Amino acid sequence: MKLNLNIQPLSSWITATKEPLLISGPCSAETEDQLVATAHLLKNTGRVTALRAGIWKPRTRPGEFEGIGSIGLEWLKRAKAETGLPTAVEVATAKHVEEALAAGVDILWVGARSTANPFTVQEIADALKGHDVPVMVKNPVNPDISLWIGAIERINNAGITKLAAIHRGFSSYEKSAFRNEPMWDIAIHLKTLAPHLPIICDPSHISGNRDLIGYVSQKALDLDMQGLMIESHIDPSVAWTDAKQQVTPAALSDLIDHLTLRKPDTNNAQVNDKLAELRNNIDKIDDLLIQKIAERMKIAEQIGTYKKENNITILQVNRWDEILNKRVNYGKALKLSPDFTEKLLELLHTESIRRQTEIMNEGQAAGQQAEKLTHV
Structure with a gap:
């Protein structure tokens, strides 16, 4: 806003x-x-x-x-x-x-x-x-x-x-x-x-x-x-x-x-056309990224349901360490800075844990609400 x-x-x-x-x-x-x-x-x-x-x-x-x-x-x-x-x-x-x-x-x-x-x-x-x-x-x-x-x-x-x-x-x-x-x-x-x-x-x-x-x-x-x-x-x-x-x-x-002054935009039509083309490519990739992240979260929710049914804890440190090490090294190979890759993974991991936590607590929250109603 x-x-x-x-x-x-x-x-x-x-x-x-x-x-x-x-x-x-x-x-x-x-x-x-x-x-x-x-x-x-x-x-x-x-x-x-x-x-x-x-x-x-x-x-x-x-x-x-x-x-x-x-x-x-x-x-x-x-x-x-x-x-x-x-x-x-x-x-x-x-x-x-x-x-x-x-x-x-x-x-x-x-x-x-x-x-x-x-x-x-x-x-x-x-x-x-x-x-x-x-x-x-x-x-x-x-x-x-x-x-x-x-x-x-x-x-x-x-x-x-x-x-x-x-x-x-x-x-x-x-x-x-x-x-x-x-x-x-x-x-x-x-x-x-x-x-x-x-x-x-x-x-x-x-x-x-x-x-x-x-x-x-x-x-x-x-x-x-x-x-x-x-x-x-x-x-x-x-x-x-x-x-x-x-x-x-x-x-x-x-x-x-010795400072170089650059402008936020230009009147050069050829430059603007090229920028528009490149930005359009970024927009397409961004749309695909968001789509793939949404798919990832759906799988995280399925994992949360499976963990709940089998009484498995949400956080498994060994699995997180494995993901972090593997993906950071993969990012390095693709010219991504380790700091960027790690921060991105932490955001994804935090959101996955949040969603799995909601699934774990669904029944408990409903039970607590029902118990409150019986005591009214």
């Missing part, structure tokens, strides 16, 4: 002189000179659409640098006056919203930690009522699309129509090359639920390492995300927060120059 959001297109509230749309600036505003100097260098690249800076920093542990505070808003005003760049800051409380708007900040965003708490989001939403300001909502720390959607809806219900989502990756216990796992499928799911909601990628927080920012940025653009938020510092080696994931303005410009 599509989300019922009242939103304006991105082009109505932010103007990109060049593609891709790029929001950039230091992770934290540290000093007035650092922020203003960085802003001038970013402006000179001719690439940056808006200047971002962390003013209030929600840190994991006390004692870490938690942002310069409200004085940083005055520095942002100066940077905006000298460069003409619109400004963007993160807000986590109603007071942040009030101070940022009073200082003339152009764009606000709700951070990942705030998105995870509906009480915090509602406080921010209440403070936004009556204001015509663009707001971007980062995904929550954990991979929970409902929390992300809920935060977006709360902000939209407050009357904010200039709205976008920010994909910054998700926490995971599994160690990988990324600071936060991209989990692109969640962002894609949001895009399918809200096709008109702009999604901007934050490669800095996904990567946690400047060497991966280019790769993540290209992936985001290939998935038709509307822009990028990349942290940039005049001298990342001395940054007070997240030094490893920030790039210099010059490096940022070079990174953007």
Whole structure:
């Protein structure tokens, strides 16, 4: 089901002189000179659409640098006056919203930690009522699309129509090359639920390492995300927060120059005809897949009936291990990734168990209902 959001297109509230749309600036505003100097260098690249800076920093542990505070808003005003760049800051409380708007900040965003708490989001939403300001909502720390959607809806219900989502990756216990796992499928799911909601990628927080920012940025653009938020510092080696994931303005410009921009569609009739032919082939295979899955489930139900009649347990671990090993190896031979094959098999197995469980419990459920009736 599509989300019922009242939103304006991105082009109505932010103007990109060049593609891709790029929001950039230091992770934290540290000093007035650092922020203003960085802003001038970013402006000179001719690439940056808006200047971002962390003013209030929600840190994991006390004692870490938690942002310069409200004085940083005055520095942002100066940077905006000298460069003409619109400004963007993160807000986590109603007071942040009030101070940022009073200082003339152009764009606000709700951070990942705030998105995870509906009480915090509602406080921010209440403070936004009556204001015509663009707001971007980062995904929550954990991979929970409902929390992300809920935060977006709360902000939209407050009357904010200039709205976008920010994909910054998700926490995971599994160690990988990324600071936060991209989990692109969640962002894609949001895009399918809200096709008109702009999604901007934050490669800095996904990567946690400047060497991966280019790769993540290209992936985001290939998935038709509307822009990028990349942290940039005049001298990342001395940054007070997240030094490893920030790039210099010059490096940022070079990174953007090496990205390939692709369009979601084309006016080339020959290309469109070929795509239509290939998509038609996929549609036929998808129909056949669903038909075969339905046939598989019918057999699973027959197995469930047979197990019930012969008092055999639903789950037989040895059989499942045999299926998993055999099919994963078969998938490998057919150039399918083991991870994909295993996830597909787990979905099929879960549905088979659900159906067999229903069959096992049919008589029991009817008996319980009859017993209830006799005691009425």
